[in-house]
Amino acid sequence: MTTTSTPPDSRTEAALALGDDALVLSHRLGEWAGHAPVLEEEVALANIALDLLGQARVLLSSVGDEDELAYLREERAFRNLQLVEQPNGDFAHTIARQLYFSTYQTLLYGQLAAADGELAPLAAKAVKEVAYHQDHAEQWTLRLGDGTAESHARIQRGLDALWRFTGEMFQPVVGLDIDRTALRESWTASVTAVIERATLTVPSGPQSGAWTAGAGRQGLHTEPFGRMLAEMQHLHRSHPGASW
């Protein structure tokens, strides 16, 4: 079932892009429950997921019914970045994803909060929350990179593997009026500084594959996303209207 019968307007596109990023990453982080390496991280990842879920609810509710949008859209109707739908991997892989995404989200919300658009109230609130997510990711990148040979190798593998999904963050989104050049420059400077301090190497490969450039925002997703959605949506679809 698709929820949009008419072409979505620019306001809808922007809210869906940011809302789906938050929703999908929230679900991925929630998958850590019961599996995190230490109790503190179990709690930290769940709290970060909760912040993101709250942001997703505000964004999706602003353009439709949040439950319909989360549970009844097909894969191609989701507008999230492919980065956030990537499987968790090991803890270092998740931290690499967090570093890339939370840096982007902090800078993006910072720009939106400073502007006077419709997203400004949410952005002004959320930027303070995601600053903690970014701090969490940076501190862990430093500890893993500057830790043991094993942790160093794992975080480097995560950074390398996810690098090709980072270019999509700087693609234009209809209705998102931001300075993309400044966003990209600040993101690169920030991530580079952390990676180098962590004694790691900034990946040098392309930031998007030929077949994926900007694809998540257009509704094209990677193979693991379908399985994630199946798990996320099956309860609601099996029992329509069910509540706790």
Place this chain on the structure above:
Amino acid sequence: MVTTAPTALETELLALAGSVPDPELPVLSLADLGVVRGVRVLAPGKVDVELTPTYTGCPAIEAMTADIEQVLHEHGVAEVSVRTVLSPAWSTDDISAEGRRKLTEFGIAPPRAHAVDGPVPLSLSIRCPHCGSTDTELLSRFSSTACKALRRCASCREPFDHFKEL
């Protein structure tokens, strides 16, 4: 948005709504926490309340809404609508001095005051709510709820929650 000065009734109802205890930190009232933004009487027996969440995803907002509705219903207001507003964003600076005192008494280090907007402040010392020592260390940036960090006191060795600055 409230544009006119509150009436005596609105002030009374605001105090009532503010007297509701926070569902997760019951030592604090919603007034201490600074989350009730305003109460407006739209018509006799019909009241609009503006509530702001601490964190966007704070699950306590639903319990707060229900509790405010209940206390105003009990006071004879037939129709209560509690609206969630995001702007201006809530800050830990909105917690009252009384609220900070109660947090410390409850064993939670209160948030430090923000001087200016900026990156997450980490350098100022945080005082142990049990023994008062400033020799404390961060154990985890996220604790029992999103709004708290877990710390440990190096003097008395007790772990404690710190209400993070937001």
